[in-house]
Amino acid sequence: MTGGAAALGAGTGATAAGPAALDARVMVTRKGFGLDAVISATPGETIAIMGPSGAGKSTLLSAIAGLVRLSGGYVRVAGRVVSGRVDAGGSARSRGMSVPPNKRGVVLLGQDARLFPHMTARDNVAFALRTHGVARDIAANQADELLWRVGLPGLGGQRPAGLSGGQQQRVALARALAAQPQLLLLDEPLTSLDPVTAAGIRAVIAELRVGITTVLVTHDAVDAAALASRVLVLEDGRVSQDAPAREVFARPATAFAASLAGLNRVVGQGVRGAWTDDDRRVVLPGATAASVPDGGGLAAVFRPSAVSVSRVDVPSWTAALRVERERARVPGEWLTRIERLEQTPSGVRVHTATPAVVAEVPVEDVAELGLAPGVPVRLRVAAENVRLLAI
Numbered sequence: 001m002t003g004g005a006a007a008l009g010a011g012t013g014a015t016a017a018g019p020a021a022l023d024a025r026v027m028v029t030r031k032g033f034g035l036d037a038v039i040s041a042t043p044g045e046t047i048a049i050m051g052p053s054g055a056g057k058s059t060l061l062s063a064i065a066g067l068v069r070l071s072g073g074y075v076r077v078a079g080r081v082v083s084g085r086v087d088a089g090g091s092a093r094s095r096g097m098s099v100p101p102n103k104r105g106v107v108l109l110g111q112d113a114r115l116f117p118h119m120t121a122r123d124n125v126a127f128a129l130r131t132h133g134v135a136r137d138i139a140a141n142q143a144d145e146l147l148w149r150v151g152l153p154g155l156g157g158q159r160p161a162g163l164s165g166g167q168q169q170r171v172a173l174a175r176a177l178a179a180q181p182q183l184l185l186l187d188e189p190l191t192s193l194d195p196v197t198a199a200g201i202r203a204v205i206a207e208l209r210v211g212i213t214t215v216l217v218t219h220d221a222v223d224a225a226a227l228a229s230r231v232l233v234l235e236d237g238r239v240s241q242d243a244p245a246r247e248v249f250a251r252p253a254t255a256f257a258a259s260l261a262g263l264n265r266v267v268g269q270g271v272r273g274a275w276t277d278d279d280r281r282v283v284l285p286g287a288t289a290a291s292v293p294d295g296g297g298l299a300a301v302f303r304p305s306a307v308s309v310s311r312v313d314v315p316s317w318t319a320a321l322r323v324e325r326e327r328a329r330v331p332g333e334w335l336t337r338i339e340r341l342e343q344t345p346s347g348v349r350v351h352t353a354t355p356a357v358v359a360e361v362p363v364e365d366v367a368e369l370g371l372a373p374g375v376p377v378r379l380r381v382a383a384e385n386v387r388l389l390a391i
């Protein structure tokens with residue numbers, strides 16, 4: 001699902017506010033992998049791309065930057081087609097022209113700083129300014145100013161080998177800004193840094209990229225929520241959701257998007273104003289039950305902390321099923337088995353199967369209830385904690 005701006009941009013490269021800063025349909029075909037994603041951004045907007053490993057996030061950024069060739073589609077930056085071709089009617093053609101990466105007005109900053117090792121930090125930054133025609137001595141002064149802005153005053157004379165990973169990443173950020181890009185692409189730039197260093201650079205990025213259209217690939221939902229106005233979820237080479245960040249976290253379109261917000265999202269169908277799984281074994285009434293169409297696709301979304309776990313005191317799973325058959329079925333309660341336990345800073349997440357649900361319990365409950373993989377348990381979630389979303 002892509003947003004309205006993307007749909008408009010695909011035909012004209014424009015939004016109601018003027019030319020889109022980015023408007024692209026990126027198609028890349030590889031053995032065993034296909035990417036087909038529409039992405040757009042208005043001037044000054046920051047978009048976060050989130051997705052599981054191997055979904056194609058880096059490939060998408062690399063294709064926009066011109067480092068990976070399109071097998072179809074187009075990339076338009078600030079109204080100028082830099083990859084592929086777009087017909088007068090707006091439809092994309094495969095294999096058009098390709099503007100070289102350094103002539104696109106696009107800068108890509110990844111996990112590795114990729115500085116020129118033989119140049120000082122100042123010269124690395126000044127190099128980007130010089131390519132914009134800035135005179136040598138002015139470029140050196142402006143480079144020092146940029147290094148100061150990214151928190152590296154006085155380190156302009158150091159070569160990359162004499163700088164820490166975090167300092168190198170700051171130089172790379174200064175160099176990216178020196179290139180005055182129309183579009184800044186950040187591919188998990190903080191991933192390889194320790195949390196304290198990452199926090200420092202996160203603050204610098206938040207401050208300095210203001211006004212620059214930015215596409216940020218991140219695995220961190222907090223980064224996405226803090227820095228981006230929109231989140232595009234990419235799964236298996238396709239956009240599964242493209243919406244304002246708060247909507248993605250509040251109304252996740254897929255189980256992956258729900259996991260970003262730490263939520264359960266189980267897909268089933270509407271029946272008599274409630275949610276039920278495909279086997280009709282579990283019934284969850286929800287807060288919005290009145291609008292639930294019978295037989296329509298329905299997702300039940302709820303927090304792991306809203307699920308309570310109790311032990312079923314029987315010797316085996318077969319015995320647990322027998323007890324379940326004899327018991328009147330209560331909406332919002334079901335019998336299941338523990339698949340695995342996962343420790344978190346705030347407690348233990350209990351993963352259960354059919355339907356796949358996560359419950360969060362205090363660590364002392366694990367010992368008290370004897371929770372372990374394979375153990376039958378009863379889960380309970382109250383109707384007021386369940387949101388039902390039509391799908």
Ligand SMILES: Nc1ncnc2c1ncn2[C@@H]1O[C@H](COP(=O)(O)OP(=O)(O)OP(=O)(O)O)[C@@H](O)[C@H]1O
Nearest residue numbers: 030031032033051052053054055056057058059060
């Ligand atoms: N240079 C390459 N040549 C061939 N296949 C590649 C290349 N780079 C990536 N791939 C494959 O393309 C697919 C998408 O990879 P990509 O790196 O874009 O995913 P990603 O979402 O960025 O993953 P991650 O979060 O792990 O970095 C994967 O199947 C990957 O194995």
